Amino acid sequence: MGTHRNQAAWLALLILAAAPLALAQVGKPTAEELNRRNNGPGPVPGAARANQVPLSDEAPSSDPHDFSGTWRAGRPAGAGGGPRPGGPPGGAAAAAGPGGTSSGKLSPRVVCVPPEGTAAGVDGPLLIVQTASQITWAAEEMHSIRRIYLTGSFTPDFKPNFLGEAIAHWEGNTLVVETRGLKALPAGARMIERWSKSADGRQIEMSIEQQDVNGAALGAARSQLLNWAPGDKLLEWMCEDYNDEWLPGGQDYNDQVNH
Amino acid sequence: MRRPVAGCIAWGIAALCSACFGVALGAGNPADALNGVWAPTRSAAQPVLDSQGARPPLLPAARALYQQRQAQLAHGDRSFDLSLKCKPMGFPRVLWDGGPFDIQIQPKLVFLGYTWNRNHRTADIGGGMPLPQIPRYYGTSIAHWDGASLSVESAGFKDTTLLDSSGLPHSDQLTISERYSVDATGQILEVRVRLTDPVYYRRPWDVTLHFHKVPDGRILEDVCEQHAAFYKGLFPGND
Numbered sequence: 001m002g003t004h005r006n007q008a009a010w011l012a013l014l015i016l017a018a019a020p021l022a023l024a025q026v027g028k029p030t031a032e033e034l035n036r037r038n039n040g041p042g043p044v045p046g047a048a049r050a051n052q053v054p055l056s057d058e059a060p061s062s063d064p065h066d067f068s069g070t071w072r073a074g075r076p077a078g079a080g081g082g083p084r085p086g087g088p089p090g091g092a093a094a095a096a097g098p099g100g101t102s103s104g105k106l107s108p109r110v111v112c113v114p115p116e117g118t119a120a121g122v123d124g125p126l127l128i129v130q131t132a133s134q135i136t137w138a139a140e141e142m143h144s145i146r147r148i149y150l151t152g153s154f155t156p157d158f159k160p161n162f163l164g165e166a167i168a169h170w171e172g173n174t175l176v177v178e179t180r181g182l183k184a185l186p187a188g189a190r191m192i193e194r195w196s197k198s199a200d201g202r203q204i205e206m207s208i209e210q211q212d213v214n215g216a217a218l219g220a221a222r223s224q225l226l227n228w229a230p231g232d233k234l235l236e237w238m239c240e241d242y243n244d245e246w247l248p249g250g251q252d253y254n255d256q257v258n259h
Numbered sequence: 260m261r262r263p264v265a266g267c268i269a270w271g272i273a274a275l276c277s278a279c280f281g282v283a284l285g286a287g288n289p290a291d292a293l294n295g296v297w298a299p300t301r302s303a304a305q306p307v308l309d310s311q312g313a314r315p316p317l318l319p320a321a322r323a324l325y326q327q328r329q330a331q332l333a334h335g336d337r338s339f340d341l342s343l344k345c346k347p348m349g350f351p352r353v354l355w356d357g358g359p360f361d362i363q364i365q366p367k368l369v370f371l372g373y374t375w376n377r378n379h380r381t382a383d384i385g386g387g388m389p390l391p392q393i394p395r396y397y398g399t400s401i402a403h404w405d406g407a408s409l410s411v412e413s414a415g416f417k418d419t420t421l422l423d424s425s426g427l428p429h430s431d432q433l434t435i436s437e438r439y440s441v442d443a444t445g446q447i448l449e450v451r452v453r454l455t456d457p458v459y460y461r462r463p464w465d466v467t468l469h470f471h472k473v474p475d476g477r478i479l480e481d482v483c484e485q486h487a488a489f490y491k492g493l494f495p496g497n498d
Binding site: 068105106107108110111112113114127129130131132133134136138142143144145147149151152155161162163165234236238240241243244 | 291294295344345346347361363364365368370372376377378379381395396397475477478480482483484485490492493494495496497
């Protein structure tokens with residue numbers, strides 16, 4: 001019982017410590033909000049976007065091997081929540097990482113370090129640019145770029161980083177993306193994604209699983225849905241623009257540390 | 260009398276070299292020659308010099324601002340350079356200070372991804388220039404093909420970025436024309452950048468840069484906050 005009480009106390013402490021961090025993330029405005037602020041009472045972001053040349057034809061490519069275009073993340077009907085694809089096995093709590101307010105330091109996310117291991121940028125529009133040798137996943141969120149190579153092999157002694165090294169191949173109409181070198185995962189672990197387009201081409205269905213060095217599953221498999229969003233142009237969302245408020249000397253800094 | 264002759268020779272060499280670029284490699288898609296990873300053949304001059312190796316034609320207001328920044332630099336004060344806080348370098352500085360970059364071209368879109376802090380920009384191919392409604396670090400761009408060369412026109416820049424690390428300024432009236440051409444070997448990319456800024460510069464001026472293709476190249480992930488001195492010790496894992 002004592003052990004359980006201790007665990008409960010630690011859990012409560014963790015939640016209390018993590019709450020300001022979560023608020024910090026909620027408090028950071030989106031690109032649309034930034035543009036609305038910058039634009040004052042003038043055209044709303046939707047109007048600004050409508051003024052752009054569409055990135056793609058209204059209809060997506062009918063080629064099941066072509067993911068090019070702009071997409072918005074959604075979730076398949078009936079799917080639960082859970083960490084983002086590629087997130088650490090511990091889920092959202094683990095994603096907050098060590099430190100935080102109790103260590104007197106800021107969350108890496110607050111200072112614009114990208115989320116580890118995620119198929120980054122599912123909180124805003126995504127641009128997929130596909131060529132014969134590469135799929136480039138550019139996100140509005142945190143100006144992330146994920147490059148998935150369709151040729152070549154993994155780099156020996158790759159130094160783990162936030163998005164790892166991703167190489168893909170086709171299995172029929174399914175793109176199988178293998179990512180190694182993710183900092184968020186244990187050494188030797190990998191993330192396997194399977195991407196396929198719906199029959200009408202307007203959705204990309206992704207299943208994501210993580211495997212340890214022996215191929216055993218790390219946590220439950222996840223799914224992610226991308227919805228076709230033609231003309232939904234990426235705006236500049238420069239997370240660093242807000243750091244003047246969130247770093248030492250900024251008005252929000254004291255709300256983040258030493259509580 | 261020697262100078263005009265030397266000038267003519269230099270002009271002739273330049274013209275010949277220019278003719279080497281933009282040569283279509285066979286009858287294939289010109290995008291295939293441009294797609295890929297490109298690394299600078301050498302570091303850009305600081306301060307940036309124009310294509311003839313001359314200092315940019317600053318107007319008095321810009322000269323005063325630049326001299327003020329030079330004085331700050333002399334005292335180790337680089338506070339005018341917001342990229343030290345990992346804010347975007349902006350364009351065109353990221354082209355010469357941002358390390359290798361990749362070009363990915365689709366029929367209606369050009370994607371330019373820079374190493375530095377994962378900054379990227381796009382240009383729609385075809386159509387007219389949309390009215391820039393919001394100044395951006397990387398402006399608003401459109402592109403078109405000019406034979407085998409790709410031209411990109413941009414406007415709508417924020418004036419808080421620099422043209423180089425020495426503090427060369429620009430205004431929000433800056434417009435930029437870029438021309439991307441690959442030589443006949445397919446291994447050298449020439450980028451000509453024309454800057455027009457009537458607020459800060461007497462006349463349009465050009466910068467010419469060369470990049471070599473990195474075979475099977477991959478852009479390395481760069482997270483500025485991890486290495487910028489400004490962030491040292493501020494978050495776990497950055498001690």
